[in-house]
Amino acid sequence: MSKMWELFQGNSLSSPPLWFMRQAGRYLPEYRKIRETCPTFLELCYTPELATRVTLQPIERFDFDAAIIFSDILVIPQGLGQHLSFESGKGPQLEPLNLSFFQTKLSFAGFLSQMAPVYEAIRLTRAQLSPSKALIGFSGAPWTLALYMLEGEGSRDFAKAKQIAFQNEKLFSSFLDFLVSAISLHLIEQIKAGASALQIFDSWAGLCPSSHFQKWIIEPTRRIVSSVRDVFPEIPLIGFPKGCGANLIDYSSHCDFSGISLDSSTPLSWAVKNLSSDLILQGNLDPLLLCAGGEPLKNAIISIHQHMNGRPYIFNLGHGIVPQTPIKNVEDCIKWVRELR
Numbered sequence: 001m002s003k004m005w006e007l008f009q010g011n012s013l014s015s016p017p018l019w020f021m022r023q024a025g026r027y028l029p030e031y032r033k034i035r036e037t038c039p040t041f042l043e044l045c046y047t048p049e050l051a052t053r054v055t056l057q058p059i060e061r062f063d064f065d066a067a068i069i070f071s072d073i074l075v076i077p078q079g080l081g082q083h084l085s086f087e088s089g090k091g092p093q094l095e096p097l098n099l100s101f102f103q104t105k106l107s108f109a110g111f112l113s114q115m116a117p118v119y120e121a122i123r124l125t126r127a128q129l130s131p132s133k134a135l136i137g138f139s140g141a142p143w144t145l146a147l148y149m150l151e152g153e154g155s156r157d158f159a160k161a162k163q164i165a166f167q168n169e170k171l172f173s174s175f176l177d178f179l180v181s182a183i184s185l186h187l188i189e190q191i192k193a194g195a196s197a198l199q200i201f202d203s204w205a206g207l208c209p210s211s212h213f214q215k216w217i218i219e220p221t222r223r224i225v226s227s228v229r230d231v232f233p234e235i236p237l238i239g240f241p242k243g244c245g246a247n248l249i250d251y252s253s254h255c256d257f258s259g260i261s262l263d264s265s266t267p268l269s270w271a272v273k274n275l276s277s278d279l280i281l282q283g284n285l286d287p288l289l290l291c292a293g294g295e296p297l298k299n300a301i302i303s304i305h306q307h308m309n310g311r312p313y314i315f316n317l318g319h320g321i322v323p324q325t326p327i328k329n330v331e332d333c334i335k336w337v338r339e340l341r
């Protein structure tokens with residue numbers, strides 16, 4: 001825990017350290033300018049010099065305490081051989097995967113060479129980022145990646161993917177095992193390239209029924225954390241099982257994370273009471289409150305701080321910044337967080 005705390009604390013000695021999920025992105029004019037020079041979003045992810053530029057933009061503009069490498073959770077399926085494209089207005093499109101053939105369709109053969117630009121972007125970013133700032137690498141969790149890979153695109157309920165999982169539980173478990181290996185490898189390579197902390201995004205944890213939560217979320221995630229810690233025992237690791245409600249108690253007690261990112265629906269009083277005081281908590285501010293700004297934003301910041309009641313925490317959102325967020329609100333938010341004592 002203390003390692004994670006020291007890492008993020010950086011310059012913020014009395015106010016909580018802060019960074020935002022999706023802090024690089026469309027709400028920034030300087031991001032849109034670089035994005036326009038790239039025919040596709042993936043080209044931006046896979047061009048190390050450009051990925052480095054956009055990773056550093058929010059740090060240069062706002063002096064956040066951590067940078068998160070500009071990439072996407074869906075680079076893993078692509079690296080394993082599943083065709084991926086991002087079409088404007090449509091989000092990610094993956095060639096839908098037939099679960100019965102995942103072992104022949106997907107392979108590790110080209111994985112590291114396909115991912116090489118991500119690691120190069122981490123090396124370049126680390127070289128240009130102040131040593132006092134954390135550099136966060138990340139990955140999707142097995143459950144969330146499996147849903148996208150089986151569905152073939154984003155969805156509100158991932159009905160098709162979940163039906164496949166329920167009808168083929170044994171095969172689905174082997175598929176999760178396969179993803180555990182890919183994700184562990186990808187995270188370890190990011191640390192080797194210079195990432196000083198990692199976050200595992202389980203954006204769709206809330207879609208996993210409680211009856212399967214242990215098997216499909218906790219156990220695979222626990223194994224990833226354990227294999228990363230076998231190589232880098234001290235690395236700060238943050239779990240973000242979005243929308244999982246009270247399952248967060250078992251998730252955080254079994255997975256050996258250093259920190260937990262809380263979505264906006266998690267009551268902070270409940271989290272503070274029920275999650276180990278060894279865990280660094282992060283998050284919870286509704287991204288639309290940041291977008292709305294003014295007094296409601298200021299009150300929400302103060303409320304988060306009061307709930308944390310002296311416990312070390314990292315200020316963050318409950319999910320990613322929305323593109324229409326005014327820059328002025330981000331500036332106000334940072335100023336108000338840095339005034340906290």
Ligand code: 1CP
Pocket residue numbers: 020021022023024025026035041068069070071072073074086091092138153154155201203320
């Ligand atoms: O330029 C553009 O218009 C593309 C928009 C965009 C961006 C900026 C996408 C497409 N991905 C990203 C970057 C990204 N994705 C980061 C960058 C680092 C940062 O935070 O600054 C990160 C951490 C992610 C992670 C990610 N991608 C998640 C997990 C977090 C979350 O938001 O829940 C998920 C689910 C994705 C998939 C994805 N990539 C992009 C979109 C629009 C989506 C969601 C698709 C959907 O479900 O509809």
